[in-house]
Amino acid sequence: MKIYRIQESFVFTIFGASGDLAQLKIFPALFALAEQKRFPQKFWIVGYARTIKKTEDFRNFFEDSVRKSKKKKLNEHQEKVLKELLNHVFYFSGQYDQEEDFQRYKEFCYSLTQKRKYMHVAYFSVPPTIFEPIVQNLARIRDSQSDDIRLVLEKPFGRDEHSARHLFHFIGQYFEEDQIYLLDHYLGKKAVRSLIPLRHMNRILNLMLKGREVANIQISALESVGVEHRLDYFDQVGTLKDMIQSHMLQMLALTTMSIPIKKDTSSIQKEKSAVLSALEFSPEKSSICLGQYEGYKKQSAKVKDSETPTFVALRLQINRESWYGVPIFLRAGKKLSSKNTYITLELKKFEFQSSDHEPNRVVIELYPDEKIHIKLLDEDGATARLGEIGASESIACQGDYCLPEHGLLLLDVIRNEKMHFLSFSEILASWQLIDAVDHFLEEQKRKPVQYLAGSSGPESQTLLMEGTPFRWYDIHEQNGNK
Ligand SMILES: NC(=O)c1ccc[n+]([C@@H]2O[C@H](COP(=O)([O-])OP(=O)(O)OC[C@H]3O[C@@H](n4cnc5c(N)ncnc54)[C@H](OP(=O)(O)O)[C@@H]3O)[C@@H](O)[C@H]2O)c1
Numbered sequence: 001m002k003i004y005r006i007q008e009s010f011v012f013t014i015f016g017a018s019g020d021l022a023q024l025k026i027f028p029a030l031f032a033l034a035e036q037k038r039f040p041q042k043f044w045i046v047g048y049a050r051t052i053k054k055t056e057d058f059r060n061f062f063e064d065s066v067r068k069s070k071k072k073k074l075n076e077h078q079e080k081v082l083k084e085l086l087n088h089v090f091y092f093s094g095q096y097d098q099e100e101d102f103q104r105y106k107e108f109c110y111s112l113t114q115k116r117k118y119m120h121v122a123y124f125s126v127p128p129t130i131f132e133p134i135v136q137n138l139a140r141i142r143d144s145q146s147d148d149i150r151l152v153l154e155k156p157f158g159r160d161e162h163s164a165r166h167l168f169h170f171i172g173q174y175f176e177e178d179q180i181y182l183l184d185h186y187l188g189k190k191a192v193r194s195l196i197p198l199r200h201m202n203r204i205l206n207l208m209l210k211g212r213e214v215a216n217i218q219i220s221a222l223e224s225v226g227v228e229h230r231l232d233y234f235d236q237v238g239t240l241k242d243m244i245q246s247h248m249l250q251m252l253a254l255t256t257m258s259i260p261i262k263k264d265t266s267s268i269q270k271e272k273s274a275v276l277s278a279l280e281f282s283p284e285k286s287s288i289c290l291g292q293y294e295g296y297k298k299q300s301a302k303v304k305d306s307e308t309p310t311f312v313a314l315r316l317q318i319n320r321e322s323w324y325g326v327p328i329f330l331r332a333g334k335k336l337s338s339k340n341t342y343i344t345l346e347l348k349k350f351e352f353q354s355s356d357h358e359p360n361r362v363v364i365e366l367y368p369d370e371k372i373h374i375k376l377l378d379e380d381g382a383t384a385r386l387g388e389i390g391a392s393e394s395i396a397c398q399g400d401y402c403l404p405e406h407g408l409l410l411l412d413v414i415r416n417e418k419m420h421f422l423s424f425s426e427i428l429a430s431w432q433l434i435d436a437v438d439h440f441l442e443e444q445k446r447k448p449v450q451y452l453a454g455s456s457g458p459e460s461q462t463l464l465m466e467g468t469p470f471r472w473y474d475i476h477e478q479n480g481n482k
Helices: 020-035 055-069 076-086 101-113 130-142 163-174 190-201 203-208 229-257 265-277 405-414 426-446 461-466 475-480
Strands: 010-015 043-047 089-093 118-124 149-153 180-183 212-220 287-294 311-319 326-331 339-348 361-367 371-377 381-388 449-451
Touching: 010 020, 010 101, 010 190, 010 229, 020 055, 020 076, 020 163, 020 405, 043 101, 055 076, 055 089, 089 101, 101 130, 101 381, 130 149, 130 163, 149 405, 163 426, 180 405, 190 203, 190 229, 190 361, 190 371, 203 339, 212 229, 212 461, 229 265, 229 311, 229 326, 265 426, 287 426, 287 461, 326 461, 339 475, 381 405
Parallel strands: 010 043, 010 118, 043 089, 118 149, 149 180, 212 326, 287 449
Antiparallel strands: 212 339, 287 311, 311 326, 339 361, 361 371, 371 381
8 A cells, every 4th residue: 555645844833842742642653754754855843832942952852752752772764764853843932821922933933934824733732721822822823714724632622511612612713623633542543443444344344233233332441550640630530531531432432333324524423423422321320330449549648538530330321223222331440450452242142042152242452452353152152253353554554564643643634634533522422421420420429449459440340230141351361261
């Protein structure tokens, strides 16, 4: 497959270029794009932050971040790519809420591009409290509303439906929704991106992914690490908002949405939004399990009394005829025995099959492997696998080397491909569900139960399946036994 290369020159500005996300994800993603020779001859990467420093110092900072992101020492080719890339990196120091600084920044960009009209990507790598002044100032300095400015905002979008609605309304006063790229990095994962094309192209798979064939759906996002350096942020949101509100609901939507005939961005976003709006949570004790790993409170004095959950298991349903009666189980947690992310669709059994028989399953693995397989039964009831479909490589890969999630999504922004970004309505629908869960938890004054680090999480997660013939599908156990 011919590799996609960017033709048009552009300015890529990272607001908050001194921060965590910039160092950990954005600089390495830009380097990965350079390594794959995706960039045109003329492009400018501008770091914008308040700290006063010279471009030379920022280049050193950028370089260090790229080196740290690589497990091995850079090879000769990578050294050359990095050196060349740094020539395209610049720094501008300014406040986020001062129009004069943005006017100076506009002239600074002009001094680089030598033209007034160019594609401008503005990446919001700042805390959400700073989004609004940047949006406002970017709007103030543009020459006309038709300027090609693309705003990239990373989740979380608000803290609840109300604040998300406020944010979108605010941005909407200045920019059109199609200029805004709402990024959830899970949609940069190859296997997640493969879901729609696979369902679109393979009737066999789509026939199985129908409510009438499926007994239950499970999505597990299990991590072995704890909260680590993002404790301040995490303690305010917890697993429900950090993992379930966007990442897991997006995976669920991609798995259960109707496939539109026209595979364009707006049709896909509409279908995702429809299924997200139809999600329901029954406000019952057994619909949710909260856990916190032992030792969480000891990580810092600030969280010594915290009741923030680091594990959530949730039971939902889809209020649509096509999925009527199919329970959905989601769970996400930290400090567990393994790191695995996977979606399991358990298929219904024949009437004559005994309850001891393992069901057929469609398993979509996202981490550590990226593949989809169908588990069949042989004559003795042992499971066999039917084919493993590798995640689509298409645009992400050049030979063996594939772009990281942020690299792929940045490439999408520059090539104006919005299919793997979220729409306002999807986000609002997701928040409506999470707000309902939150409201229930507050009313019940629910606190998380403690679980051991390195375990499978709270034992009470099984209560979600009480009264059903189902159990959590443990991929780790299954793979160990294969
Ligand atoms: N870090 C991650 O792994 C991660 C993952 C997913 C999503 N996100 C999202 O990505 C965005 C950036 O996250 P981050 O972790 O990189 O943020 P951060 O490190 O806390 O902040 C980024 C930069 O913003 C500026 N800043 C911080 N607090 C500020 C304040 N109160 N007023 C004005 N400027 C301030 C600072 O730059 P200067 O002082 O130099 O101007 C800072 O270096 C957030 O929306 C976050 O929710 C982050």
